[in-house]
Amino acid sequence: MRDDEAAAGTLPYVEVTDEAYAAQAAAGFTVREFGFAVLLSGRCPRCDHTTTSTVVDELFRRETPAAAPDPGYRTVLCECEADHPSRPAGLRGCGAYWTLRLEVEA
Numbered sequence: 607m608r609d610d611e612a613a614a615g616t617l618p619y620v621e622v623t624d625e626a627y628a629a630q631a632a633a634g635f636t637v638r639e640f641g642f643a644v645l646l647s648g649r650c651p652r653c654d655h656t657t658t659s660t661v662v663d664e665l666f667r668r669e670t671p672a673a674a675p676d677p678g679y680r681t682v683l684c685e686c687e688a689d690h691p692s693r694p695a696g697l698r699g700c701g702a703y704w705t706l707r708l709e710v711e712a
């Protein structure tokens with residue numbers, strides 16, 4: 607896994623998270639608000655591809671009703687454009703996800 611397989615493009619799709627992802631993403635992501643939506647863009651902490659996620663408050667709450675104890679936290683998924691082996695059809699990104707603390711005023 608150290609040579610050619612370590613290249614970012616060959617990372618298989620795995621739904622995985624790590625505490626380091628959140629810290630890395632918090633430092634490197636750009637957060638822009640558009641009314642009810644929040645646009646997050648930066649480099650995925652796992653695959654290092656550019657990823658842009660749109661978080662819409664209502665959608666988010668509907669999808670994860672029990673997993674949002676604090677409205678300031680958002681689960682962000684890697685949505686890079688690159689191909690990752692073993693990825694289920696219809697999905698994007700490498701499977702990495704992390705929690706981002708958003709400074710959004712109620």
Ligand SMILES: [Zn+2]
Nearest residue numbers: 653655686688
């Ligand atoms: Zn990727």
Ligand SMILES: [Zn+2]
Nearest residue numbers: 650653684700
């Ligand atoms: Zn990724």
